[in-house]
Amino acid sequence: MDAPLTTTTNGNDAPPERVDLRAEFNEVGIGEVLDQLDRELIGLKPVKTRIREVAALLLVERLRKRMGLATGNPTLHMSFTGNPGTGKTTVALRIASILHKLGFVRRGHVVSVTRDELVGQYIGHTAPKTKEVLKKAMGGVLFIDEAYYLYRPENERDYGQEAIEILLQVMENQRDDLVVILAGYADRMEKFFQSNPGFRSRIAHHIDFPDYTDGELLGIAEGMLREQNYNFTPEAKAAFERYIAARKTQPLFANARSIRNALDRIRLRQANRLIADLDRSLSAEDIITIEAGDVLASRVFATGEGGGK
Amino acid sequence: MRITQGCFSFLPDLTDEQISAQVQYALGKGWAVNLEFTDDPHPRNTYWEMWGLPMFDLQDAAGVMMELAECRKVYGDRYIRLSAFDSSHGWESVRLSFIVNRPKEEPGFRLGRQEVESRNMRYTTRAYSADKPEGHRYGG
Numbered sequence: 001m002d003a004p005l006t007t008t009t010n011g012n013d014a015p016p017e018r019v020d021l022r023a024e025f026n027e028v029g030i031g032e033v034l035d036q037l038d039r040e041l042i043g044l045k046p047v048k049t050r051i052r053e054v055a056a057l058l059l060v061e062r063l064r065k066r067m068g069l070a071t072g073n074p075t076l077h078m079s080f081t082g083n084p085g086t087g088k089t090t091v092a093l094r095i096a097s098i099l100h101k102l103g104f105v106r107r108g109h110v111v112s113v114t115r116d117e118l119v120g121q122y123i124g125h126t127a128p129k130t131k132e133v134l135k136k137a138m139g140g141v142l143f144i145d146e147a148y149y150l151y152r153p154e155n156e157r158d159y160g161q162e163a164i165e166i167l168l169q170v171m172e173n174q175r176d177d178l179v180v181i182l183a184g185y186a187d188r189m190e191k192f193f194q195s196n197p198g199f200r201s202r203i204a205h206h207i208d209f210p211d212y213t214d215g216e217l218l219g220i221a222e223g224m225l226r227e228q229n230y231n232f233t234p235e236a237k238a239a240f241e242r243y244i245a246a247r248k249t250q251p252l253f254a255n256a257r258s259i260r261n262a263l264d265r266i267r268l269r270q271a272n273r274l275i276a277d278l279d280r281s282l283s284a285e286d287i288i289t290i291e292a293g294d295v296l297a298s299r300v301f302a303t304g305e306g307g308g309k
Numbered sequence: 310m311r312i313t314q315g316c317f318s319f320l321p322d323l324t325d326e327q328i329s330a331q332v333q334y335a336l337g338k339g340w341a342v343n344l345e346f347t348d349d350p351h352p353r354n355t356y357w358e359m360w361g362l363p364m365f366d367l368q369d370a371a372g373v374m375m376e377l378a379e380c381r382k383v384y385g386d387r388y389i390r391l392s393a394f395d396s397s398h399g400w401e402s403v404r405l406s407f408i409v410n411r412p413k414e415e416p417g418f419r420l421g422r423q424e425v426e427s428r429n430m431r432y433t434t435r436a437y438s439a440d441k442p443e444g445h446r447y448g449g
Contacts, residue, residue, distance in 0.1 A: 107368045128361065135376070139369025177371035 019063050028062070028101045030055055037094050041087060042223065043216035050207045051095065058102045075204040076104060076179045077171055079147075079193075081186040082209025085255030088183045089143065091209075095181070096141040105179055107139035115149040118163040126159040130166045138177050147182035148192035168198045212255050217244050221259050225290070230267065235292035246300045262298070269294045310417030312350050315390060315406040325374065328391070328409055332370035335393035335405055341365045342373050343394060344380050348387040348446045350415065350436045360384075363394060377409060386412050386447040412438075412447035 025031055034055060037048060057074075064070040076099065080088040093110055100108025113133050120126035134142065144150070150167075152158040171180050182189070182199070186208065193200040212220065218241055225231065232240060243262065247253060270290050274282065317323060323331070335342055342364050345357035360380045364373060373391070380389055389410035392403045416437035423431040438446040 106371075109368050131375075135364060135372030136366050136368070138367065138371035138375070174371065174375070177369065 017067075019066065021059075021063070024063060025059065028059070028103075030059070030098050030101050033094060033098050033101065037091075040223075041090065042219045043212050044087060044091075044209065047087075047091060047207055047209055050205070051091070051098070054095075054205055055098055055102070058099070058104060062102055073104065073176050075175060075202065077175075077203045078179070078181045078205040078207060079189060079199075079203050080181060080183040080207050080209060081189045082183075083185060083211055083255060085257035085259075086209040086211060087256060088209055089145070091207075092141060092143045092181050092183070096179075099141065099179060105140055106177075109137075109140035110143050111137040111140060112143040112145060114145050115160065118144070118150065118167075119159050121159075123159075126162040127166060130163045134166070134170055134178065138174075140178070142178060142180045144180065144182050146184045148184050148188045151192055151196055153195060164196060164199075168202065171202050214241065214244050214248070217255070217259055220256050221263060224260060224263055228263075228267075229288055230263075230270075230290055231288050232290050233292065236290050236295050239292040239295040243295055243298060243300055250300065262300075265298065266290055266294050269297050310415055312352075312388065312408070312411065312415055314352060315392075315408060317407050322411070323407070323409070328377070329370045329374055331405070331407070332373045332391070332393075336367055336370060336373075338393075338395070338404075339397070340393035340395045340404055342367065343392050344373075344376055344389060344409075345392065346380060346384045346387050346389045346410075348412075348443060349439055350388060351418075351434070351439065357388075357390065360389070381410055385410065388412070414447070 034052060037051065041048070058076075061070060061074055078095070080091065082088055089112060092112070096105065096108050096110045099105045111133065117133055118126070118130045120129045144167075150160040150164055152160055167180065170178060182203070184192070218237075221240060221244075222232065222237075244259070247258060247262065252258075267290075273291075273294060274286065313319070332342055343362075344360035346360055347354060347357040349356075361376060364376070367373065377389070377391070387410070388408060390406060390408045392406040395402065395404040418434040418436050421433040421435055423433070425431055
């Protein structure tokens with residue numbers, strides 16, 4: 001993707017006839033963000049590909065603008081669909097940074113909200129509440145998690161509809177000020193878009209987040225541990241692989257989030273194991289090491305592996 | 310008679326672009342921007358009505374400009390001013406305030422003279438527009 005390219009136009013315009021794509025690419029510094037995305041986020045191949053495509057499109061759009069060929073800002077609203085814990089929020093933060101570097105949003109901050117922050121409790125409460133959030137998100141990215149909760153078809157007097165109307169209006173009229181990202185489970189988002197066609201037509205990029213494979217989850221776990229200065233022993237690593245397989249079969253599995261929670265509990269057990277023997281002197285090695293026992297004490301093994309299969 | 314008050318009172322009215330730049334400056338300083346309106350032009354009238362709540366935690370001027378556009382839609386025939394409040398310790402007061410909207414016609418003030426004891430004179434100003442009841446002063 002980083003072939004040294006130089007674009008030329010036929011040169012009818014007063015603005016620059018030639019632009020150095022590489023210089024432009026380096027200047028905005030998105031290469032760095034994209035590389036960081038590759039390095040720090042494990043898996044998510046299709047997502048990364050899509051983001052690279054979007055970034056390329058925006059870079060070209062930026063050049064077109066410089067050459068006086070662009071006609072207004074492109075629609076940038078997106079929808080992220082995927083199961084919980086697949087990195088939607090994290091990617092939203094990166095997208096905001098990419099958009100900011102390319103100059104498509106002015107500030108590059110992300111305001112993350114759910115239905116509660118947008119929809120009011122009584123008549124006349126919703127509009128000010130939604131506008132409050134929109135005002136805070138201006139110049140950045142508004143990330144609406146579990147967006148389908150905004151629309152409750154079973155209750156026709158639900159105030160969610162009001163919030164949707166205000167959102168749609170701002171998404172249309174203030175495209176230069178705000179990028180909206182809707183996120184949620186794939187099937188429910190699909191239903192949401194079906195009942196609110198206005199949203200679908202205003203969203204340019206639909207990005208689907210796949211579930212992580214076992215290997216990717218293990219990689220994520222190791223990355224998290226490294227960040228916190230912990231280490232698996234080889235046995236613990238093998239035990240954790242079994243843990244992942246067992247946990248996946250259980251309900252309420254939330255991909256990376258479940259892994260993070262599991263690691264928190266494992267650290268708790270490790271601390272308890274260390275504290276149990278107060279007379280012992282500990283080395284740094286002892287403190288950073290997580291043993292198989294810490295992993296195997298999990299409830300998941302009691303119910304999952306034996307009962308589930 | 311063109312009423313002036315607050316910052317930039319010696320300048321022509323700011324354009325929206327200039328207002329937006331001032332708002333961005335205020336937000337950059339961490340001040341909360343607030344919109345107020347009134348139809349009583351007297352300089353000593355400090356009781357302007359608030360347009361919604363002061364806007365805290367904004368990052369970009371677009372949010373304020375959106376509210377201003379809405380306020381103008383409803384009260385475009387009145388004075389609207391924008392103020393920026395600094396909540397930091399030691400300040401806790403308005404740091405910036407200027408008029409962002411005014412009625413098309415400003416009839417001005419009548420100077421009243423009152424003769425009091427020993428040929429002294431007391432002066433008072435009274436806005437012509439204030440003769441009409443509130444809400445009907447500028448053709449609205």
